Amino acid sequence: MNLPAYPKYKPSGVEWLGDVPESWDVLSVKRLTPVQRGASPRPIEDPKYFDEEGEYSWVRIADVTRNHHYLVKTTQRLSELGKKLSVPLEPGVLFLSIAGSVGKPMITKIKACIHDGFVYFPQLEIDPELLYYIFESGQPYLGLGKLGTQLNLNTDTVGNIKVCVPSPSEQQKIADFLDWKTGQIDALIAKKKLLIEKLKEKRIALITHAVTKGLNPNAKMKDSGISWLSEVPEHWEIKPVKFLTRILRGQFSHRPRNDPAYYDGKYPFVQTGDIARANKYVSNYSQTLNNLGLSVSKQFPAGTLVMTIAANIGDMAIINFKACFPDSIVGFVPESNIDLQFLYYMFVAMKQRLLMTAVLNTQLNLNIDRIGSIPTIEPPLGVQKQIVDFLDQNTKKIDTLIAKKQQLIEKLTEYRTALITAATTGKIDVRGIEIPQGRSQ
Structure with missing residues (x-):
């Protein structure tokens, strides 16, 4: 898809943004929303803070890693006391991890509480879906971490990040476009990952059969008396x-x-x-x-x-x-x-x-x-060596196929990031693109 640029650009004054469309604003995040931190009940292991029937889910870093774009489920719920000592979020709120998987954004679809490893954005004056994609690109974090050290975010560093702010209608159009295109890319990536899993299963099956049954399909077999081995060649x-x-x-x-x-x-x-x-x-x-x-x-x-x-x-x-x-x-x-x-x-x-x-x-x-x-x-030593030669040759073929699928996933992931960055910084103009399904107004 060849996408046009905007007619006119201006310098943004921000290295990672470069030139931006002339009509867009460039503002720090703290100009668009307060940046506030989550909180945790202490000690967090205390069972009185948890309740399987609780109204609010408890968000851990692992839940953010497990979910994609939207938080729809967590493994724990808080009691009323736990909720009071944390920070409750209502559905639709954007939050961002600042510990563990640093810089990962998420929009909650459920009532949830976040700990101090997250910041959130109440009273947003920008479409939360657009801000999600800005953070999802990873580009705002460039230059924030020292070389060779882990990225360190807090309310001040996040609040000082400068982002592009198009008109409200453009914000929704860009977010809708990215929902559509990243959805297509993610579906392709999921298919490649499924193929990799099937190839890995085939690899294990090949190894297991060769190691436990040998290479001679006509060999006489005997009961090994062991459940995981079943029948094995008679002379083994x-x-x-x-x-x-x-x-x-x-x-x-x-x-x-x-x-x-x-x-x-x-x-x-x-x-x-x-x-x-x-x-x-x-x-x-x-x-x-x-x-x-x-x-x-x-x-x-x-x-x-x-x-x-x-x-x-x-x-x-x-x-x-x-x-x-x-x-x-x-x-x-x-x-x-x-x-x-x-x-x-x-x-x-x-x-x-x-x-x-x-x-x-x-x-x-x-x-x-x-x-x-x-x-x-x-097996006899000579048979062992035959099995090794057979498996070396055949697993290499499977490994080559897996590597090619992984390379495709890497290229698709790079393209996904580049597309998000281009759309959220105005390097491409998506206003005239017909999108199959946009979000409701």
């Missing part, structure tokens, strides 16, 4: 995990764990996030330990399969270098009759079984004894 053995691999437990015994005296040395320190971001192999890590750090941690040898056992259970990858690990990670050093990469694929196939074995305290956790006692298969 069934053994507990602990008979196939040595199991190592990570360690970092010093507290607090973030004490800088233990870091910035020559020893790689791989953490759960590094494993979650890895594909099959860990290639990047965010921290290193010095000699003092090494003395309180656990170093695994190169050629170890590593797996997270707390929080996101079952993220796994292979390390081809010596590295240190915290106690939220275990390592598997395979015996001579077990191929390392087969072990990796075997654990991928076992992930659901691992989750079922985990203990729920405040979060899921696994331990070495539980992992070691899980029964699994041991």
Whole structure:
């Protein structure tokens, strides 16, 4: 869609806005509305502040992350006392996160209370939908955070942000246009994400079948006696995990764990996030330990399969270098009759079984004894290598398709942001665009 520009422009005096349509105003947010902060009952864990039948929902940062554009549901409700100690919002009010997912805007469709990790905008003299899109573009925050630090917002910084203010009719037209176009883009993104999920399911099914049934469709099968394995090739053995691999437990015994005296040395320190971001192999890590750090941690040898056992259970990858690990990670050093990469694929196939074995305290956790006692298969070493070759080739094809879908999502997301920015700063003129469905006046 080729969209025209406005006939005449003027300098805005604001770097991120650039030149703006001649008829538009450029005003700070505090000129358009008071900027006020939410509030929290203390201590927030006290059950007297909550009531499942309460009139007002309680908004947490996770609720804002989970919802999109409009807040329609939260996981908790406040009691009347909790509401009195917080800030209640009526449907239609725009609010903005200033902690956690900093800078994320939301319009509530329900009665809700916000804590001091949010600011809100009563008495708006600008269409709330337009201001939502201005914040959604992310552009107003440019230059507000110091390089390399997290964006920090408060009532003053938000109030001092300067934005474009078209005429009331243009405000609604721009918001309607963006509702329409972002709706189309979001639908495309959702389809791509669904395709990615289906490809991931296909990948897991491929791995599980190859690891538990082998590659020979005519092989004689036997009952494994184990529910998650069912039938397996007749000549394969069934053994507990602990008979196939040595199991190592990570360690970092010093507290607090973030004490800088233990870091910035020559020893790689791989953490759960590094494993979650890895594909099959860990290639990047965010921290290193010095000699003092090494003395309180656990170093695994190169050629170890590593797996997270707390929080996101079952993220796994292979390390081809010596590295240190915290106690939220275990390592598997395979015996001579077990191929390392087969072990990796075997654990991928076992992930659901691992989750079922985990203990729920405040979060899921696994331990070495539980992992070691899980029964699994041991094909002959030659068969293991054949399965690895087959899976390397076929998972690579699926991974390539997933990567292409993810690249398309990134391009669509970039286009979405660019379109919002162009419309809300007047770089495109949407007044003459016929929109299929606009908001009611």
